[in-house]
Amino acid sequence: MALRVSASEVNLHSRKPQSARVRVAVRLRPYAKQDDEKQQGPCVRGIDAQSLEIINWRNQTETVCYQFDKFYGEKASQLDVYKGSVLPILGHILNGQNASVFAYGPTGAGKTHTMLGSPEQPGVIPRALRDIFQMTRELRSQAEHENWDFTITMSYLEIYQEKVLDLLEPKQQDLPIREDMNKNIFIPNLTQKVIASFAEFEKQFIPASQNRTVASTKLNSRSSRSHSVLLLKVVKKERVSPFRQLTGKLYLIDLAGSEDNRRTGNQGIRLKESGAINSSLFVLSKVVDALNQGLPRIPYRDSKLTRLLQDSLGGTAHSVVVTNISPEHKYYFDTLSALNFAAKSKQVVNKPFTQETIQSMGKVPMKRTHERQDSEDCEQAKKSRIEEGEETPPKPKVARSPLPNIENLDPGVVQRLLRLDSLMRNDANGMPQLDTPKRERLALLKVVEESQNEIMQLKERQKELEERVRVQNTSQTSSDETPNTSLEIKASRLPLPHRSCTANVRKQAVVLPMKTRSPLTAVMEGNFFTMQNKCKDTSVTEENKEEWELKINDDLLKQHRSNILSLLNTGSLKELKTLQKIGDKKAQLILGWREVNGPFMQIEDLQKVDGISAKQMASFLKANILGSIGR
Incomplete structure (x- = not known):
């Protein structure tokens, strides 16, 4: 006969039955005979309306017994x-x-x-x-x-x-x-x-x-x-x-x-x-x-x-x-895990507790929780003990009288109070009196006075230095003021947006802002693009700073737009990721849109792809066209 090992011997200590504990029922699905079961039969069977047993996988001659609130067999x-x-x-x-x-x-x-x-x-x-x-x-x-x-x-x-x-x-x-x-x-x-x-x-x-x-x-x-x-x-x-x-x-x-x-x-x-x-x-x-x-x-x-x-x-x-379980041997470990x-x-x-709200006429609804009910019960019990004489009533609270009216005080006392208040407000440059001896208080006031004098000296010194720097800048500006209508384009100042640009390309691209009173134009080698001063007023002040506009050759612009459009329509996932502002996620979105809607008619159709906004589209154009020029 197979031995039965009770699950309570190996599980944790079970709590005493309570009305509010979680109630567990186990339902056994009917046995489905399969070809690969080899007539092994079910691995689980019911004992009574609350118990069942399952074969112990460590020892096939033993079974493990479980007991629940309800057990529902195959029928x-x-x-x-x-x-x-x-x-x-x-x-x-x-x-x-x-x-x-x-x-x-x-x-x-x-x-x-x-x-x-x-x-x-x-x-x-x-x-x-x-x-x-x-x-x-x-x-x-x-x-x-x-x-x-x-x-x-x-x-x-x-x-x-x-x-x-x-x-x-x-x-x-x-x-x-x-x-x-x-x-x-x-x-x-x-x-x-x-x-x-x-x-x-x-x-x-x-x-x-x-x-x-x-x-x-x-x-x-x-x-x-x-x-x-x-x-x-x-x-x-x-x-x-x-x-x-x-x-x-x-x-x-x-x-x-x-x-x-x-x-x-x-x-x-x-x-x-x-x-x-x-x-x-x-x-x-x-x-x-x-x-x-x-x-x-x-x-x-x-x-x-x-x-x-x-x-x-x-x-x-x-x-x-x-808990639903299956009796077949091939689901044995799933069944054992579910039973555990x-x-x-x-x-x-x-x-659990009752969720109740009470709303009296003309009042806001008030929620009665179990804590509120407990406090009300305590108050009621305390009142009954007082009535029966088992407990002495609490002493009534005596309300404190308000401060005496200043008109009822002696005029001499009022004058002294006002004088004391004036001293507290004005003494020691507004600093409140400390509960310290007089000697220490005077020493503290002396330290404060010395600190204030030192601060004033530092401020005067700062003003002198600022005036000296202003005079030097004025003299240097007057001596170096010469007209300059052309500008040498130096490298390292124009940050080209293309990721793979080399050091040689970076050396071809930035315009150094210079103070000049005439319109300024910088021409890059190969007539790729021009940078012009957009300010109509030739005078340069702090309120009217120079603004620069980038103009690209039209034929070159069309060529680069055509190259980008061709790459969008024919490029693979890896090739699309070589474009600026296009990562793995956006490249996949472009491929999916292209499969559903066909090729892009123009680069601006990229906005129709979900996840690419108009602002991102403008950033994409700027980065890729400038990057192409840099190559």
Whole structure:
């Protein structure tokens, strides 16, 4: 007979059962007989309604036993899973508390089937929506809830490659996840649709489900490539005083499955998606470990998924984890990993509380949290002890009398006070009196006076030096003033923009700014271009500085533009990257645009490429034309 080793012997110390701890259910997918299984049979089997066992891979004659809140075998139906694990927590939502249900497990284990199901076998999401609408209708019919209104809104999103995407409005891309002052997680600008019946829910949900990212792999023809989250918010509002409002949220989460790329055959974009999925699930496991170990920092922010599940794991929600596993031997290690995660999740304890707001007539809504309720209870208990004589009432606070009116003081005292105030303001050049002996105070005042005299001497010395420099500059200008109509072009002053320009090219290019009273023109060798003074006024002053204009030969300009256009239309990725201002990313964009729209008719068509603005286009032309001339 096979020996059984209890998982509790090797796992961490489990916490005592509490009503708010995370409840874990395990669902075993039916066994699919495969040709390569060689009649090995399943590696997992159920023991009872809460226990299962799996073969110990170290010793095939032993099994490891796990115990959870619920175990659903191969013959369990969708209704069994829903009634046994999900239905008991729905009542909390109508009482202003949060709840969450998420399916976890490796790819191909049946998570999406558990959450969505089919028209013949509906899953958790459609069944939960039907029951919530049914519960609200029953509450409206009761006399104690006749003054209450119920509003149900839905939001639907997916986390794809660490980006939060709105499935109801696909235009909403990469939404942020925020936390309000009450530590509640929310997503700004996430679409919320008000639904009054299950038909309205289907009208919104079915088109949104088609926006979710799925793809085919070797293990699953419709593999989920993202984590999807359906958020339902139920607001229960009172129409009469004190106008209470209860807000409950339900998170229905279908996690993407962990993947072994050696078996799925992922390549390209599928491989990138698989990496993002496995990374987020790894962070999820780290969060559970940190909660169980009581670490001071929980790594919720390391992943968008764990950030969104912050209320569900160690937060304020009633949480249920439905772990889906496969019985085949080839999925053994995926199944074992999922069972270990489920065993750790069972030890996490949440602290749910009722979210209630109260609004009296003519007053601003005030949120009643559990801390406020505790303080009110303490005040009430203290008041009752005082009334029963068990505690003495506190002494009433005596209000301090205001300062005496100056008119009621003796005139002599007033004069002395005013004289003292004048001394405090004017003594020691405005410096306040220090609580120091008189001798030290006088020494300090002497040091201050000496410092002020030294500062005045330095200022006078500075003025003398400035005057001397001004006189020298005036005399030098008058002696060196000679007309000069031509200018020798020196190297090293004109920075050519081309990256591969040599030292010889740099030596041909800059105009040194000189003070002259006549229009100035510099001609480069080979008649490549001219630089002219644009100022009409020949006088040069500090207010009217010289401006230079670059003029290029027209034939040469056309030739270089033609060369650049030819390179844009026929160049490879490596050749495009030789252009100025064109890197690897822009070169790829140019190639993609050229394949879709054909060749460029003119260089200015480069602005039509996404990611290249008009300003970048002007910089591109200037850099490449001057660079071509430099060659």
